[in-house]
Amino acid sequence: MQTEATLAQSDVSELDLVKRSQAGDTEAFDELVTRYRARVFSMIYNMVHNEQDAWDLAQDSFLKAWRSIGRFRSQSSFYTWIYRIVMNVTIDWLRKKHVKGGDAEFDDTIQLTQIEPASKTVPKTEALPHQVMEQGEIRVRIEKAIGQLSPEQRAVILMKEIDDMQYHEIAEALGCSIGTVMSRLFYARKKLQNLLRDVYEKV
Amino acid sequence: MKRFEEKWTAWLDDQLSGRELFDFEASLPDKAVAQAEKADAKKLGELLKRELGAHALTNEEFFNHQLREKIVQENRGSSEIPTSTWWTIPRLLWAGTASLAVFLIFTFAVMQEKNPAEESQYLTQILNARVDPVVSPNASVSIFEVKQDRVTVLWTEGLQSLPADYAAK
Numbered sequence: 001m002q003t004e005a006t007l008a009q010s011d012v013s014e015l016d017l018v019k020r021s022q023a024g025d026t027e028a029f030d031e032l033v034t035r036y037r038a039r040v041f042s043m044i045y046n047m048v049h050n051e052q053d054a055w056d057l058a059q060d061s062f063l064k065a066w067r068s069i070g071r072f073r074s075q076s077s078f079y080t081w082i083y084r085i086v087m088n089v090t091i092d093w094l095r096k097k098h099v100k101g102g103d104a105e106f107d108d109t110i111q112l113t114q115i116e117p118a119s120k121t122v123p124k125t126e127a128l129p130h131q132v133m134e135q136g137e138i139r140v141r142i143e144k145a146i147g148q149l150s151p152e153q154r155a156v157i158l159m160k161e162i163d164d165m166q167y168h169e170i171a172e173a174l175g176c177s178i179g180t181v182m183s184r185l186f187y188a189r190k191k192l193q194n195l196l197r198d199v200y201e202k203v
Numbered sequence: 204m205k206r207f208e209e210k211w212t213a214w215l216d217d218q219l220s221g222r223e224l225f226d227f228e229a230s231l232p233d234k235a236v237a238q239a240e241k242a243d244a245k246k247l248g249e250l251l252k253r254e255l256g257a258h259a260l261t262n263e264e265f266f267n268h269q270l271r272e273k274i275v276q277e278n279r280g281s282s283e284i285p286t287s288t289w290w291t292i293p294r295l296l297w298a299g300t301a302s303l304a305v306f307l308i309f310t311f312a313v314m315q316e317k318n319p320a321e322e323s324q325y326l327t328q329i330l331n332a333r334v335d336p337v338v339s340p341n342a343s344v345s346i347f348e349v350k351q352d353r354v355t356v357l358w359t360e361g362l363q364s365l366p367a368d369y370a371a372k
Contacts, residue, residue, distance in 0.1 A: 009298065011212055026271065030267055033270060034267060037257070037260055038263070038267055046255050046258065059273070060267070063270065067275055067277070138254055140255050141256065142251065157251070158251075159249075160216075161248045161251045182209040183206065183208045183209060183212070186209075186211055189212075189244050189247060192247055192251075193244065193247055196247060196250065197243065199250065200243075200246040200249070200250040
């Protein structure tokens with residue numbers, strides 16, 4: 001864990017890199033890319049499940065960041081800001097590729113009365129084979145399950161569960177309200193619990 | 204937080220406290236089932252974290268190199284630094300003003316040509332009429348007017364028939 005001093009130091013240096021980038025310093029921007037490329041790539045990969053596409057989208061995201069870094073006002077962290085660009089690029093791409101979430105926009109239309117409070121989720125998948133699943137197979141199951149979420153639900157669950165982002169950070173990155181984030185998280189979890197219950201109970 | 208989904212999510216993530224937590228848990232029909240669901244959600248989160256964690260980016264240096272190349276290409280295309288996007292605003296303004304001026308000049312010219320005050324009522328009626336291109340595809344209509352003699356000649360060619368609403372009243 002970072003101490004407050006090192007955290008402050010890294011914050012200052014990041015701010016410095018941002019300011020230099022805003023002045024057109026490509027080396028400073030290169031340093032920012034180096035800091036965030038792994039996280040950005042990993043997040044995009046988990047959204048699109050393809051290395052080449054993830055690479056291209058990460059490149060596009062950073063290029064867009066470079067073009068618009070002059071508009072970054074340091075009101076949020078650079079990380080949240082770059083995530084907003086990443087999410088816009090990736091969600092747009094997913095929409096264009098017609099990657100359908102099973103319940104796209106489901107969370108905006110469903111009525112509260114349809115949800116039984118604390119309802120037990122029941123796995124809809126077929127029973128697992130008796131042999132222990134290989135690690136790769138588990139990953140494939142997870143990726144398939146995530147593939148059934150809408151792009152927005154994917155983004156929310158990955159930012160929350162993988163990147164440990166706070167609700168307000170996710171809301172900022174996606175440009176929506178905290179309530180929307182929580183609502184999307186609710187439906188994403190429900191769906192993944194339905195699809196992956198057998199996996200996480202056995203692993 | 205108003206909606207059930209929001210409260211449920213906050214409860215799962217241990218974000219509820221005090222009165223809110225008490226009220227929410229009291230509203231649950233079966234707390235044991237809810238707790239089991241919460242444990243499930245935690246397991247799901249752990250599974251996702253373990254399996255999806257960090258997906259390694261191979262060729263990291265090439266990633267930066269490729270990006271640098273793209274930035275250099277962009278910079279070559281535009282001598283401006285990325286912060287200076289302000290120049291697009293005056294350019295847009297100029298384009299908008301020029302378009303508006305062209306539109307106004309064109310409109311003024313058309314209005315001058317078709318100034319109804321200088322036309323006779325009969326001429327206006329004829330000008331307002333339209334030849335149906337389906338009925339008479341090769342039709343043409345010419346109008347001659349001598350104002351001092353109060354004479355207007357309507358010269359038509361290629362008309363199959365003259366529609367009833369062309370009749371001057």
